[in-house]
Amino acid sequence: MHIDVSDGVFTATPTWNNLEEFSFLTSELPMLHFEVHLMVANPEQAIEKWLKGGAERVIVHLEAMSNPHLILKKAKGAHGEVMLAINPGTSVEAFAPYFISFSGFQILAVPPGLSGQEFNESVLEKIKFLRERAPNAIIEVDGGINPETAKLAKEAGANILVSTSYIMDSPDPKGAYEKLERSMKQEE
Numbered sequence: 001m002h003i004d005v006s007d008g009v010f011t012a013t014p015t016w017n018n019l020e021e022f023s024f025l026t027s028e029l030p031m032l033h034f035e036v037h038l039m040v041a042n043p044e045q046a047i048e049k050w051l052k053g054g055a056e057r058v059i060v061h062l063e064a065m066s067n068p069h070l071i072l073k074k075a076k077g078a079h080g081e082v083m084l085a086i087n088p089g090t091s092v093e094a095f096a097p098y099f100i101s102f103s104g105f106q107i108l109a110v111p112p113g114l115s116g117q118e119f120n121e122s123v124l125e126k127i128k129f130l131r132e133r134a135p136n137a138i139i140e141v142d143g144g145i146n147p148e149t150a151k152l153a154k155e156a157g158a159n160i161l162v163s164t165s166y167i168m169d170s171p172d173p174k175g176a177y178e179k180l181e182r183s184m185k186q187e188e
Contacts, residue, residue, distance in 0.1 A: 001032045002142070002162045004115075005050070009041040010064050011112045019053050026054025035059060037085070037142065037162075039112045044070050051078035059083045059106050059140070062094055072101055083140065087112055092126035099134045109153075110143030116165040119144025124156045131157030147183035154184055 003022065008014030026034055035057035036050045043060035044067050050058050051074070060071055062084050075082035084098055085106035095105055107126050110117035123141065130139055138160060141153045145163035153161055163180055170176035
């Protein structure tokens with residue numbers, strides 16, 4: 001389960017940011033695995049509380065991070081995983097210094113902010129570049145994911161895809177999820 005947390009500083013629009021409700025949710029649904037995408041101006045101050053609140057993985061933005069060592073230390077101390085994200089306008093080569101220290105990377109296919117934006121196909125080259133340079137890394141793609149873009153992102157080398165609008169805006173969310181899943185398996 002992917003949860004977006006935006007502070008209205010790093011992104012123009014703030015989103016849900018209630019740690020107390022999140023902690024309740026994770027305790028009530030232990031069968032789900034939660035990751036929190038922190039689109040915040042100071043991830044060093046936020047990462048630990050979300051991991052302790054029940055997130056198994058936290059995603060922080062390279063553009064907002066000032067101390068990668070502190071981020072990694074806090075994640076390890078909270079027994080969680082941390083991934084590093086970039087916005088569509090950031091060069092994928094900016095990940096290179098972090099290939100050894102971070103096990104996973106997220107590429108946004110849309111500018112951070114509101115859901116429902118269109119997938120930017122230029123990220124496919126970023127996914128391919130990252131897969132070549134960090135063959136064992138987890139690569140997650142977020143934004144504009146539907147059955148067609150999911151297949152393209154997977155073929156480029158992505159392991160994990162995040163889809164909100166395609167599923168949640170559908171009159172049949174379960175059916176939309178299943179169609180998305182089939183497209184990842186190239187059954188359609």
